[in-house]
Amino acid sequence: MNEHLYKELDWRLRVFDSLSFPTLILKPDRSIVSANQIFLQKYAVEMDQVIGKRCHQVFYGAETCPNKVCPFEKVISDKSGTSAMRRFTTRTGKRLYEDRVFSPILDDNGEVAYIMESVRDVTRQKHLELALKETEDFLEKVILGSPIAIVAADRYGHILLMNPAAEELFGYTNTFAIRHVTAHQLYPSGTASSIMRQLKQSRGKLPSVRTTIVNAQGEEIPVDLTASIIYEDEEEVATVGIYTDLREKLAVERKLKDAQAQLAQSEKMASLGQLAAGVAHEINNPLTGILFYANLKLEKMVPEDPEREDVEAVVEDVKRCRDIVQNLLAYSRQSSxxxxxxxxxxxxxxxxxxxxxxxxxxxxxxxxxxxxxxxxxxxxxxxxxxxxxxxxxxxxxxxxxxxxxxxxxxxxxxxxxxxxxxxxxxxxxxxxxxxxxxxxxxxxxxxxxxxxxxxxxxxxxxxxxxxxxxxxxxxxxxxxxxxxxxxxxxxxxxxxxxxxxx
Ligand SMILES: Nc1ncnc2c1ncn2[C@@H]1O[C@H](COP(=O)(O)OP(=O)(O)OP(=O)(O)O)[C@@H](O)[C@H]1O
Ligand SMILES: [Mg+2]
Structure with a gap:
């Protein structure tokens, strides 16, 4: 071999050994041709323990490959790289995740001569990913299960989320709202802009305001609203509103007010009734007397008596007074x-x-x-x-x-x-x-x-x-x-x- 060739080979071997991930070179029949230094260190093996072995013998210590699908077939047929995630548990019970990247090395005819397999330990990322997913799932459950209506919209007012309580309050389904509704439609005209203005003035957090929303049927509903702007890298990305339906509370308040007014009314009626009864009783007796004597006088008068009309007028007026007294007695509940x-x-x-x-x-x-x-x-x-x-x-x-x-x-x-x-x-x-x-x-x-x-x-x-x-x-x-x-x-x-x- 000439010097030039040696140099070339040396250079390639150095590249192979400097790869940061444990890497193997295999033939399409899955027999190992070479392993880099990191591979040998990581799996604590000598080069001659792996050369000529099949990959499943090294990785699983098994004579046949336990994987249902082998990425080799795909790499050979497509002549392009692929990757596969491997999950396994160590003897000490630790769960590990490896991302394996398979890259074809083609010969002069363009056929796959070798396959390079790099193993990347992604256990940490995978654990973080799982933890994040768990948190996300938990938050989703909290939001979905919340009896309080929550709506999120982006900075242009497009609805991003409506939890089931909000679906019930507004009368839209989450999917419909995301596609067809904007935040402005959830309020009477002008209200959404005014809320946004207040939100910005109060630095993105609106503690609690009484306002009105409009549901899918066009009904206006009084609510208590708490809202906040969500920022990402100091940029406004979304607004979240939390709504409490006030209809029931206001109805109870109204009932209470009505009951108080009724109580005041009946107290007033009772004292007025007492007064009326007293006056009616006092007036009833003299009225009976006046009526009696006026009638007596009338009986004694001849029809052409010039004063007869006057006495008749007295009788009429006294009768009117008697009717008034009768009514007062009825009001003060003195009738039987x-x-x-x-x-x-x-x-x-x-x-x-x-x-x-x-x-x-x-x-x-x-x-x-x-x-x-x-x-x-x-x-x-x-x-x-x-x-x-x-x-x-x-x-x-x-x-x-x-x-x-x-x-x-x-x-x-x-x-x-x-x-x-x-x-x-x-x-x-x-x-x-x-x-x-x-x-x-x-x-x-x-x-x-x-x-x-x-x-x-x-x-x-x-x-x-x-x-x-x-x-x-x-x-x-x-x-x-x-x-x-x-x-x-x-x-x-x-x-x-x-x-x-x-
Ligand atoms: N159906 C009604 N529509 C509008 N106002 C009414 C009605 N019923 C009562 N009111 C108001 O209540 C007042 C009191 O009624 P109330 O029957 O006690 O007295 P009144 O009709 O004025 O006189 P009276 O009944 O003694 O002839 C009335 O003067 C009227 O202003
Ligand atoms: Mg009347």
């Missing part, structure tokens, strides 16, 4: 009810016949929306009629004589209640007047047109009959008053209800 068991629909029908003043109802359409279920109530039917008449008269006057008056009855068996709704298409009641309409003498009508005793009387009579009266709706489109009664439960005769069930 005569209760019967009666169908609610029957009382409503009877009341309508009593109130039907043709002039007043000329342009009023009356709609009866009666439930045909059994709705027995234990009440004084004359008193309840008076209540209904008062409500109907108010409704018709609120409609200035033209519109639709609807009387609806229904029951709630679970609560044991029967209801009558009296709705009109009238002018409605201003919010600031609502707390006063049941007060005696509160009226918005012109003097002489109303005394303001209709609703206070109705209130007293309804309470006397163990019921409730309230305004359930009022706006410029009209008003609905609801009367609530206890359903009569035939305790002594259980068959009555049973028959009805059949």
């Amino acid at each position: 009810p005569m209760k019967d068991i009666i169908q609610l629909n029957a009382i409503v029908n009877q009341s309508l016949t009593l109130v039907r003043d043709p002039k007043m109802f000329r342009n009023v359409k009356i709609e009866r929306d009666f439930s045909d279920e059994m709705m027995l109530v234990h009440v004084d039917k004359n008193q309840i009629s008076q209540v209904i008449i008062n409500l109907v008269i108010n409704a018709v006057s609120a409609m200035a004589g033209a519109g639709t008056l609807t009387l609806r009855t229904y029951r709630d068996k679970v609560r044991g209640k029967a209801y009558l709704e009296v709705s009109d298409t009238g002018c409605g009641i201003a919010a600031e007047h609502l707390s006063k309409i049941f007060d005696p003498f509160y009226t918005t009508k012109a003097p002489g047109e109303g005394t303001g005793l209709g609703l206070s009387t109705a209130y007293g009579l309804i309470k006397e009959n163990k019921g409730n009266i309230r305004v359930s709706r009022t706006s410029a489109e009209g008003t609905t008053f609801v009367l609530e009664f206890e359903l009569y439960q035939a305790v002594q005769d259980p068959t009555a209800e049973a028959e009805e069930e059949m």
Whole structure:
């Protein structure tokens, strides 16, 4: 061999030995031709222990290769490199990962003459990869399982993630949101930009704000929002929003406020009732006296007496005063009810016949929306009629004589209640007047047109009959008053209800 050739060979051997990874040169029949120094060190073998051996004899100490697929076949057929991951456990129980890279060495005809196999220990990377995956899986489980709605969007507002709680709140599936929804669509117009502005002003962290979101159906939902911007290398990459649905909380707050208002109202009614009862009692006796003597005087007068008209006027006015006192007594619940068991629909029908003043109802359409279920109530039917008449008269006057008056009855068996709704298409009641309409003498009508005793009387009579009266709706489109009664439960005769069930 000439010197030049020696030099060339020496140089190639040096390259082979300086490879940082343990490396073998094999023939296509898998017999080992050479191993570099690092290989010998790493596997603690001598060169002559490996030369001529098959790779599986060195790696696995096995006569046949235990691998189902051998990368050699692919390298030989494709004449290009490939790699394979090998996982194994050492005798001390350590789990190791090796990445093996197979590179073909071609002869002058372009056929695979040798295969170079480098072994790279990737145990550390693999363990890090596994740990990262575990953390990712864990975080994913936390986000997916969270009962709190979480949405992430990129800096352009494209949705990146919507967890199941957010899917439920917003009404989109995660996949649909990622493809078709932007963060701006999740809020009423202008809100998303304003949130982003606040977020930037508060250095990427918005602790908690009350805002409104819009769901897939276009419904606006009040929420509590916590948001933050995620930065990577000081660059804004995403925004995450955490939403708490406030509907339930607000409903409870509203109920509490209503209950407080009702309590205040009934306290006021009770003290006004006491006052009214006192005044009514004091006035009742002198009124009876005035009426008695005025009538007496009238009886003694001849028809052509010039003073007769004056005395008649006194009798009329005193009667009016007596009616007022009667109403006050009803309001302060000083009247004594005569209760019967009666169908609610029957009382409503009877009341309508009593109130039907043709002039007043000329342009009023009356709609009866009666439930045909059994709705027995234990009440004084004359008193309840008076209540209904008062409500109907108010409704018709609120409609200035033209519109639709609807009387609806229904029951709630679970609560044991029967209801009558009296709705009109009238002018409605201003919010600031609502707390006063049941007060005696509160009226918005012109003097002489109303005394303001209709609703206070109705209130007293309804309470006397163990019921409730309230305004359930009022706006410029009209008003609905609801009367609530206890359903009569035939305790002594259980068959009555049973028959009805059949
Ligand atoms: N259906 C209704 N629509 C609009 N406002 C109403 C309605 N019912 C009552 N109101 C308001 O409540 C006030 C009090 O009613 P209430 O029946 O006690 O007295 P009134 O109708 O004014 O007088 P009275 O009934 O003694 O003739 C009314 O003056 C009116 O302002
Ligand atoms: Mg009235």
